[in-house]
Amino acid sequence: MAMTVKFTPPPPVVVTPCDPWPRPYYLENGLRRVHPYHFTYNTYCKERWRNREILEIFASEFRDRPIEYYKDAIEKGIIVLNEKKVPSTSTLVKNGDVISHTMHRHEPPVTAKPIGIVHEDNDMIVINKPAGVPVHPAGRYNYNSVVELIRAERHFTFNPMPCNRLDRLTSGVMFIGKHRAAAEKLSVQIKQRTVKKEYVARVIGEFPEGDIVCEKPILQISPKLGLNRVRANGKDARTVFRRLAYYPPRNNEGDQEEADSSGETRTENHRGTPWKRLRGYSIVRCLPLTGRTHQLRVHLQFLGHPISNDPIYCNQRVFGPSLAHDDETSDNDEDIMTRLHKMGKSEVAEAVAYHDEMVDDYNRRKAERMTGELCDVCSTPLYSDPGVHELGIYLHARKYACEDGNWSYETELPEWALPPAGMEGPKEATGESDPLAADLEKLGLSDDNNADQDPQTDFSTTFSKY
Numbered sequence: 001m002a003m004t005v006k007f008t009p010p011p012p013v014v015v016t017p018c019d020p021w022p023r024p025y026y027l028e029n030g031l032r033r034v035h036p037y038h039f040t041y042n043t044y045c046k047e048r049w050r051n052r053e054i055l056e057i058f059a060s061e062f063r064d065r066p067i068e069y070y071k072d073a074i075e076k077g078i079i080v081l082n083e084k085k086v087p088s089t090s091t092l093v094k095n096g097d098v099i100s101h102t103m104h105r106h107e108p109p110v111t112a113k114p115i116g117i118v119h120e121d122n123d124m125i126v127i128n129k130p131a132g133v134p135v136h137p138a139g140r141y142n143y144n145s146v147v148e149l150i151r152a153e154r155h156f157t158f159n160p161m162p163c164n165r166l167d168r169l170t171s172g173v174m175f176i177g178k179h180r181a182a183a184e185k186l187s188v189q190i191k192q193r194t195v196k197k198e199y200v201a202r203v204i205g206e207f208p209e210g211d212i213v214c215e216k217p218i219l220q221i222s223p224k225l226g227l228n229r230v231r232a233n234g235k236d237a238r239t240v241f242r243r244l245a246y247y248p249p250r251n252n253e254g255d256q257e258e259a260d261s262s263g264e265t266r267t268e269n270h271r272g273t274p275w276k277r278l279r280g281y282s283i284v285r286c287l288p289l290t291g292r293t294h295q296l297r298v299h300l301q302f303l304g305h306p307i308s309n310d311p312i313y314c315n316q317r318v319f320g321p322s323l324a325h326d327d328e329t330s331d332n333d334e335d336i337m338t339r340l341h342k343m344g345k346s347e348v349a350e351a352v353a354y355h356d357e358m359v360d361d362y363n364r365r366k367a368e369r370m371t372g373e374l375c376d377v378c379s380t381p382l383y384s385d386p387g388v389h390e391l392g393i394y395l396h397a398r399k400y401a402c403e404d405g406n407w408s409y410e411t412e413l414p415e416w417a418l419p420p421a422g423m424e425g426p427k428e429a430t431g432e433s434d435p436l437a438a439d440l441e442k443l444g445l446s447d448d449n450n451a452d453q454d455p456q457t458d459f460s461t462t463f464s465k466y
Contacts, residue, residue, distance in 0.1 A: 023143050023152040031109035031385060034143050036375065039105040045097040054081065054099070055089035069379075078102055104378035110144045111391050115153075118409050123182035124175055125150070125160075126409045131171035131392020135162050150176060163187045164400075172199070172397025173409055189402065196401050198410075199286040199296055200244070200417050202394035203305040204314065207282035212241040214299040218292045221333050227312070228294045230302045230328045238289040239299045244417075245425040248280040281308055283417045283425070296395060302326065310393050 024035040049057050058070040058079070073079045074086050079101045081091065093099065116128030127146070129135070135146045142148065150160040161183035163175035177183025189195050219234030221227045282305065286296050297313045300306050304325040306314035314323060318336055373382045396417070399410035412428075419425030 021156055023148065025143065025152065027112045029385065030112050032112045032144060033109045034107040036104055036106050036377065038102055039142070040100055040102040043099050043101075045093050045095055045099065047095075049093050050095050051092050053090045054079070054086055054093050057093060057099075065380075073101070104375065104380065105142065106140070106375065106380060106382075107142055107144050108140055108383075109385055110141075115146065115149060116411070118173065118411060123178055124163075124186065125178065127174050127176060128411045129166055129171055129174045129397075131169060131396075134168040135165055135174070138168075141168075146174070146176075164190055166397055169391075169393045170395045170397065171392060171414060173400045173411060174397075175400070194403050196403055197288055197397065198399040198401075199288065200396045200398045200413060201284050201286055201296060201300060202308050202416055203282050203284050203300055204308050205282065205305050206246050206248075206280065207241070207243040207284050207303075207305050209243055212303065214239050214241065214303060216299065216302055216328060218295060218298050220293065222337050226293070227337060228292070228298050229324065229333065230298060232328060235292055236290060237292045237295050237299065239295060240287040240289065241300075241303070242285045242287075244283040244285050245419070246280060246282045247420055247423055247425065283413075297393075302328070307394050310395075311390075 020037050024037055026033050026035065049061075055067070055070055055074060058074075059067040062070075070079065071089055074089050077085045079099065080086060081093070081100075082098055083100065110133045111130050113130040115130065115133075117125065118128055119126040127150075129146055133144065133146055133149070134141045137143075137145045137148065143152070147160050147162065151158050154160075161177035161180065163177055163183050163186040166172060166174060175186050177186065186195075215236075215238050216230040217232060217234035218228050218237045219231035221229050221231075284300070284305070286300075288295055292298075294313070297307055297310055301310075301313040301319075301324055304323075306323055308314060312318060316323060324330075374380065375382060394414075394416050396411070396414045398413070399408065401408035401410075413426075418427055
């Protein structure tokens with residue numbers, strides 16, 4: 001069952017500030033679009049803005065538009081201070097002031113795939129979130145978010161309350177509370193680690209068979225860039241991986257080149273790198289026992305099998321030819337951050353939906369290409385549509401289950417995890433009746449925050465060096 005949003009297309013420009021209703025959605029070329037609309041941003045004076053000229057604040061803090069635009073907006077009353085026209089561009093902003101800026105807002109399109117309904121009762125909606133759709137309004141996304149799409153489907157008075165969060169690029173199971181009590185109850189369960197999660201990923205190369213346990217700590221290198229790496233001084237992180245299938249390349253020649261998400265190719269010329277054994281791709285089941293940011297993406301990268309289309313962790317232009325395989329000690333973090341920052345300004349893709357600055361850069365410069373045209377209303381440069389392959393990564397939250405057995409919700413495998421035409425492979429994640437419980441019991445593993453977990457446990461001799 002899936003949610004569909006049916007609206008009469010609105011006029012080309014919706015002029016009602018802030019809250020047009022019905023929402024100005026329309027579907028075109030496999031994408032859900034939002035007609036441009038006027039939206040007023042209201043911001044209290046930040047501490048660093050105090051006693052600074054209002055024009056200087058906009059010119060230095062919001063660089064997506066030229067200073068001439070902000071000067072004109074102040075003079076025309078598009079930017080106002082405390083709901084009144086700003087006397088001059090040199091007016092000083094003081095503590096307690098409210099700056100309002102009404103903009104002609106252009107939202108990026110998202111996939112037209114509907115939000116699937118896995119389960120619904122009086123308290124909760126369990127959905128299958130499509131890849132590429134952010135959960136909450138963030139950055140340039142507003143109405144093209146899970147919360148606003150559900151609100152538009154139900155009623156403008158309905159207040160969806162997400163209980164868990166998935167990155168914009170990730171698809172899969174999400175819980176939406178219908179009322180505060182239900183949302184808080186499930187949120188507590190998730191925080192207390194009484195909910196087990198299972199993901200499915202598509203990774204580069206032939207992933208090892210058996211249960212692979214990665215217990216490498218993860219450190220947030222740059223909050224602004226959303227970059228995380230395996231580091232000894234990071235937070236404890238545990239993941240159990242199991243290969244579901246391996247699909248070799250259709251071309252049987254062993255030295256067939258294979259491109260990563262940056263467009264680079266891996267050849268035998270990359271001596272000392274693992275690419276010579278990375279042929280084809282694997283479908284891998286992932287059981288995160290902790291919930292660190294980008295945990296699965298970072299652990300898979302460390303194991304030498306990054307998610308095939310991960311724009312960050314499977315990008316040689318950021319991490320180099322080895323893609324940080326088995327790397328927990330190198331001191332090249334500054335270089336990587338520099339390349340990542342440049343990437344956001346000029347070429348590649350997107351880190352996560354919840355780092356707004358990088359989202360804006362990435363969407364403007366790679367996922368969306370400039371068309372050379374300007375908006376007739378606000379003169380903003382217009383962008384062409386992102387490709388379907390740029391709207392998500394091969395990572396899917398397939399199953400959530402309460403450890404006491406009271407409930408369990410799962411989805412089918414996503415299309416990218418199914419066997420390719422002419423090849424045999426699993427069409428379901430596993431044949432086991434309860435893979436979560438079976439694997440964790442067999443491995444002697446429990447949740448990271450369980451006080452009874454032996455911190456000295458070492459699985460390296462049994463499973464792998466990771």
